[in-house]
Amino acid sequence: MAGERYVHHKVLKAFAQSKVNVPAEEAKERRRQVNHLRERLEDYIAAHPDFDLVKLRASGSTAKRTAIRRRSGTGSDADVAAYLRTTDTDIDVSTMLTWLRDRCIEVYGATKDADDFKPSDHAVGITMRSSGLKIDVVPVLYTGEPDDRGCLVTADGTKVLTSVTLHLQFIQRRKDKAGDGYREVIRLLKAWIRESKEVDAELRCKSFLIELLVAHLCDVGWNGKPLQVDDYSAAIEQVLSYIVRTGLRTPIVFTDYYKAETVNATADPIHVWDPVNPENNVARGYTEQDRQRLVHHAKTTLDTISMAAHAATKGEAVDAWRELFGPAFPGD
Structure with a gap:
């Protein structure tokens, strides 16, 4: 697609290195x-x-x-x-x-x-x-x-x-499995959320939640494919697609340090469990409105990325990606 020629993995990698990292x-x-x-x-x-x-x-x-x-x-x-x-x-x-x-x-x-x-x-x-x-x-x-x-x-x-030590081991284990792009995908998604909150101050999505969503897709993949850490655009789409299609209604549990059955259900609309603590829902306190707002925003972002992929000109593709990352996203 035309937009993929304009904003591809190398462009996102250069942006991350110059403006995000x-x-x-x-x-x-x-x-x-x-x-x-x-x-x-x-x-x-x-x-x-x-x-x-x-x-x-x-x-x-x-x-x-x-x-x-x-x-x-x-x-x-x-x-x-x-x-x-x-x-x-x-x-x-x-x-x-x-x-x-x-x-x-x-x-x-x-x-x-x-x-x-x-x-x-x-x-x-x-x-x-x-x-x-x-x-x-x-x-x-x-x-x-x-x-x-x-x-x-x-x-x-x-x-x-x-546990600081176990949290560090948790992310290191997945980085070792997926490769160097694993952490970069997390950083790009954090940059997206930060820019999004500049536009919508009521949007809730903490950094730790982003890390765990990426960790989950690293573990299980999405749409029959592993997390595409060597193609940042594809990886971002995978995470956004997961948010949209599941509506964040599917509980996420990690079994690195405890068994899945030790987790107890709560009334929270989103369930993403701390990999160290089976009693800590990282999304504790998020409301149903918070869930809907985040899912809707992920869908809007997916639509924007699709628009960029079909853009007829480089300027149109870059403008679309600037909706994700702000005016600092490069046009050259």
Whole structure:
């Protein structure tokens, strides 16, 4: 088809490398800052045996290498999971975050301003003024379980089992199976969702949900074909087609770390289960309206890609793809 000559895999790959992916030097600086923070806190722990901060692990999209470029100075550049040991069975998350912020301030001492440490509803954000990087330190309650298992505490006090190590192994296993394009497909879909939310602020689709939809298609394929990670346009269409044709009504369960029968049904319209925690529906709290809005948007996007594929000119094809990724999508 004409549009496929204009916007094909190489075009999408070049776009991802120039506009979506975190630049290599910035990624290196993120890792350096995260490692620096970890080392300083871990040194402090070693010097204070009674300290309740047990260990730290790099986590989130940066650790999984699925992060995309930040826009407008918002959001964080990297996440660190801070494993805390406590005997308090009734944790107040705001108190815990204040305590963690104070510990971070102690570690850095006079080298940073107090305003550089800001608790949010789930983390302590640290701004590195010299580089502008932002790191979220996320508290995890630690009870000595293996594989870095512990409990996140949400703003309403709910404890959610997680494991940084197992999540990293989960995505690495699928990347090893599918190839280098696996993470790139995730990043492109994250960029699509981010651009979509600029147009429709009510659209809900968290990054972790995107990662798990791609992981599911990596496991089972779609329409009799494996996930097409060597053809980004085809892979994006597969994920969108899955969303549209299933309506996100089909439960997704991963059995890497638990058996499928351990999952219990909930009243949520969408069921995509955390691969580490059979009690955590990643789409918990999404409403039926949220489901319909996301499915409708995926259908609209599929129609746009089809229009691009049938475009008579390069300009028409590029304009169509700009509806997915915004004006930064290249025209040359």
